[in-house]
Amino acid sequence: MNIKTLNFLVTLVLAIVFSFFLPWWSIMLAAFITAVLLSIRGVAVFFIPFVAIFVFWVSYSFILSNTNDFTLAKKIAILLPLDGNAYLLLIITGIVGGLAGGVAGIFGKQCKALIKK
């Protein structure tokens, strides 16, 4: 398996596992650990964990909200304010999670570099 795909999958699995017992920042931990264990290069260092967490947060949010007709999502999308657009809220959710994951991925990569000499 391609190391990038592996990195993606491990980030995703760790993020899901951690979410059962850790707060929101567990995605950062997941991306960090993956980056240390499975070194990748270039912009992928940021984008692989970004996409992994984006997919996780968007799909989980979608499943929760879809079964409830997006009742609350539409209201939160007024609050934030996103003009009441629940899909936009989903995307923002994904970006927020993805950003945190991606940044943690970069940090993990730099840690690894430091240890390896």
Next chain:
Amino acid sequence: MKYLNFSLSLLLTALTFYCLDTKFGSIPPIGKFLNPYTGVWQNETDETISGSVYIDGLLDKVNVHYDAQLIPHLFAKNETDLYKAQGYITAKHRLWQMEFQTYAAAGRLSEIIGEAALNYDRQERRQGMGFGAEQAIEKMKEDPETLAYIEAYADGVNSYINQLQPKDFPVEYKLLDYRPEPWTVKKTALLLMYMTKDLAGFDSDLEYTNALRMFGKERFDLLYPDFYEINDPVIPKDTDWSFIDVPMTETPVSKFPLDTIASTLDKPHPDNGSNNWAISGQKSYSGNPILANDPHLGLNLPSIWFVMQLSTPNHNSFGATLPGALGVVSGFNNHISWGETNATRDVLDWYKIEFKDKNRKQYKYDGQWKDVRLRVEEIKIKGKASFIDSVRYTHHGPVSYDKEFKGNDELAGYAMKWSGHIGGNNQKTFLELNKGKNYDDYVKALKHYTAPAQNFIFASGEGDIALWVQGKLPNKWKGQGKFLMDGSNPRHDWQSFIPQSFNAHTKNPERGFVSSANQHPVDKSYPFYVFNDGYEPYRNRVINNFFNSKDTFDIQDFKDLHNNNYNLKAAELLPYIYKTMDVSALTNEELTILNEIKKWNFNNNIDELGPSIWSIWWATLYTTVWDEYEVDNVALKAPFSFQTIHLLKTKGDDAFMNIVATPETETAKDLFLISFKKAVKSLMDWKVENGSYNWNDYKSTYVGHLLQALPAFSRFNVTIGGGANIVNATSKNHGPSWRMIVEMTSPPTALGIYPGGQSGNPGSKYYDNFIDDWAAGNYHSLHFLQSDTKTDAIIATQTLISN
């Protein structure tokens, strides 16, 4: 290089974490808030209403049957379990609200909102809300049974809180980034104080003091009479008071301190009030008494009310509960029904305090120096150091106004005397009403009730109807408590209370109905001193005229009366204006508007233009009449509408009618024209901006979320008529917060609805699902289960089991 990269990435990671985990202003901590496993997406659900739940310390199991309105029907084997379950179930649907309201009462909002709430919190502290709650607890402790139930309720709430993970917290906690704290007996006492302030926290003593000083006694009495010329009181006029045989309090010969007061504490909404009425079997289409109640409060989400059925083998009650308090407040059981309207009595007075020196440790009383007691008030503020605003207490009560608060005199202050500080076991009244079987039980239940004074209406299956004006009411001398009093003069103190059995009441009056709508409780023949401190003179007359208009009434009549939009106030002034106003100087546009309002039949219906024209015209006319009241740095309360209209019609050339700022001398007739022209201009400006000014659009009623009507969680443009001073009292954000009709069949048949929904979760379909039906004047049948068995009306059952 790699060290630099490492440092930069570390910094970037830390910064990202910080930004997503921290609340900035009103923006919630966005990572915490939006993540799908502990954030707001977890609230995208209805509450679970089936299966089993374990609760600490239950003696037996409790069944909770839910009907299609999400009304829980609780069946417990004993009272302690019942109130524990009430606490648990209420918290499950309304936790954030019930806690938030107690924070508000205690003056603790700054803890969760920050410095923006500091001024509000200071006012709560200076009015002694926490002090009042502590006094109430002392009283409750004298009655171990009630205290045990309140503790059971707290245990129930805490069982729920303890089961919560952060992901389960109601959405408002996530938005404001805090967590629920344990529920306590004190919180129940604070919730009752919250209601007491809302309903018995209104006074104009300091404003009246300014008016007395500015205008003199004779003019003051003209503007603020003790009784209006027309009075249709709560207790019928022909009531015989000869059984009252105690001497009245003698009026002392003394002076009032005529201070100038620049500004006063915020007051509760002036329209806080209610309607209730009950007809006897003779007046009823079926021979069964029928009772109705609709409390008028701010229209909020989550609603102030939560509807429940509360049942044990000994009693079975149903109706509106207050989240945070025990039992049903407005409702019925198998034998009796009851409801409340505000009695609006003057139970809040002010005393001028003279301190001995700058230390303010002693104050003058009866020619001597008496010690003050310092109550340290630490107001915690989110993200800031605490604010200490300690309050000095005299034997009257807290010195609310002093040099630290709205005052500038180092040696003086104003102390508050309030029935809310006396302490009372008000909770017991409701617990006993829930179990009551007849008139005697009802009267016995009321004896514990102190504040806020209410008009308790009653109907029984035995065929009795009754109404008691109940509260612990000071027996005042004539004029006492209208103005700032002398805190050093013992004769200015409240001398005694009206003996409870002499509180105004009526049982089975000849006219065949009882009713109240916040009007004057009595006429002049009642021996105790009662003056008009904001009695409502319109709704009561529409209600009483209706019940005098024919022989028998049915449920449809009751519904029609709840939804009655007749604007008696407009009907009492407009015809006089049409007769006297000079229309020769009107433009074509103004004439058109005048013709529009002339066509109006005085019903505030949604599609009418008349109510909108009247609304702006009356507001403009009122401020034009009382231009004398526009004085900087003097707190004033202009005369009430009724007296204003009375003066316009009978003293049209009085000096008050003159507009001070103009060289001409105006009379009432001129003011009609001037205000009409101004009103038309405002209305046309409104029209340009908003379109049609039919009453529905012009009023644009909304039901606002408790967090200052946060738009995301509020409902706007609710289609409903009515208005202030109208039986359907729905104004912009205030009105019938619960409508109930109970026919005393066996068992009772009841209807009820309120502008909200049973769930406090904005993500639930039960959050606001009653609003449209409420606005349309519809009701829900209340399914009064007679045994602990599922009926067709029940959609799910949850069982509460002991751990």
